[in-house]
Amino acid sequence: MTTHGAELNWAVIGTGFISQSLSDDLHRTPGARRHAVCSRDLERARTFAADNGFAVAHGSVSALLDDPTVDAVYIATPHSTHAAIAIAALEAGKHVLIEKPMAVSAEQGRRIAAAAAVSGRFAMEAMWMRFNPAYRDLVAAARAGAIGEVRSLRASFGLPFGPADSSRWTETRASSTLLDQGIYPITLALDVLGRPSRMHASGRLRDDGVDLTVHTTFEYDDGRFAQLSASMVEYIEPTASVSGSDGWMTVPAPFWAADEFTTRAGSIARALTDPPHRTQHERRGHGYVPMLEAVTLAIAEHRTEHLTHTLADSIATLEVLDAVRASLSSPTARPKETR
Template structure:
């Protein structure tokens, strides 16, 4: 390593409370703060923002004792873990600084803008013995876990295809969503969910064909077909300029599963299975939403850190880099073939 020597992170005592800091004061940060403060064994102690007024207002609203700049918050000894919820293009640098400051790190998706940045963070986390994870909350959602278990147990036979979309027209404002320099991208922000679902159900694709629409360096809509061999495929789409039905379906040889809007944080799914007497039977499985939907992930991360783990088995850093590589490949095609 060429960076300064870093101190090894001490594993928190199993009985202790983990103390959290949130970096960023956007809408997602408010949802995260509410779920952190509602979690047993967690305490929100600090918030960081480039805007001192916003940081102070956020801290007062959510009961955090400290508010300040990134540097000020990372110097706080009472912060154990940080949640990074800033524009995509800033994730890598902020995560680097947090790891160097001796913090465990949870990063809003996408964790970074490319695989090289992700690998850099992996090496630094290993050197500092820190927990590092991308906040792919969908994979911790109770309904999603039940869906995975059901499909993997052969509930719909062999999986043959996936259809998933996330298209919603967002306001054309001055947010980072529409800013190329800050990593604005419908593919990286929304398309990551359909792509993750497809990979969880079908594995790694052998081929991707993608087309999309770009404005001022930002991909605002895209659609893609992924091939997985033996005729298996996924048809995926995402958009921040128009509606594309934000639901999903997993299709197998014995039936299919429908996941309603919003599929990435759904509280139910409906199974349709072949039946020799009635042709088709349907059953809906329902699950309780926990907090704003981030609670299951935050709880799992907290327990993993207290157990001394450096990542979580439900979403490893290898999972993150695999999807990032597919996002990069897709983005290249969109740029070349639009």
């Protein structure tokens, strides 16, 4: 395995759009080397490797995990496969960075954490939003009282990635707008407001159980609330705002990858008419670089987790996602629709 101070040999499992963007940002990350790629189709893996600067191509996960030159793997496969591949990689002595969601349930997340503890290797869900400098500033400012006492939050991630009857989305792959898009608004709400006292969810479900659109409300005993939405078949303005007793902060689209936000505060006249205070950061690559730098450095320092996003954090979010899914599937939620 790579020692402290040497470049870390990264492998990417999966050759989709996310892997393409991540590969570009690995090239921009000090201490990281694009080394190996894996696809079920070996020729596809070879083409991806040649196009994206990887030295080695593998046609199966087992072959990649048997490769002693691989130090760390990024898992960018369908949701339903994340837990099994992550556990196998940890058991093979590899560090793992898992595309969100880390798993499809809190139970699976706890199994990953147990495997990580036994292996002594680094493991983390790739919630890159939490490493985004603008996002970190937003959360810190909210907690520090920049808009007084935070009272509510709104966040949405709705983009039409395909038709409702798309054959690419299946229950066996754990296709889900809640897991894929909804995890971002929910993470923001948890970071700013904490775990809710009550939650309600409704949305569109296909007859095979795939959720297409989800609307969730978090409620707190002291009257605070969050309104959260996600969809993979329609636009829901992909912005966010945090409101308080003395003003509000607004994050432009796409809020999970934004490099700026604005703050309006003070008296009504001032908040409505004065130019907003703008907080800006330079965007680096596709946005993954801050996370990849943090993870690569943590591994070089022989750490098994990163405090910015621990396995416990991911499991806590999965517990909330489990509860939202249960609410969505309840008899009071909107009935399922045929494909």
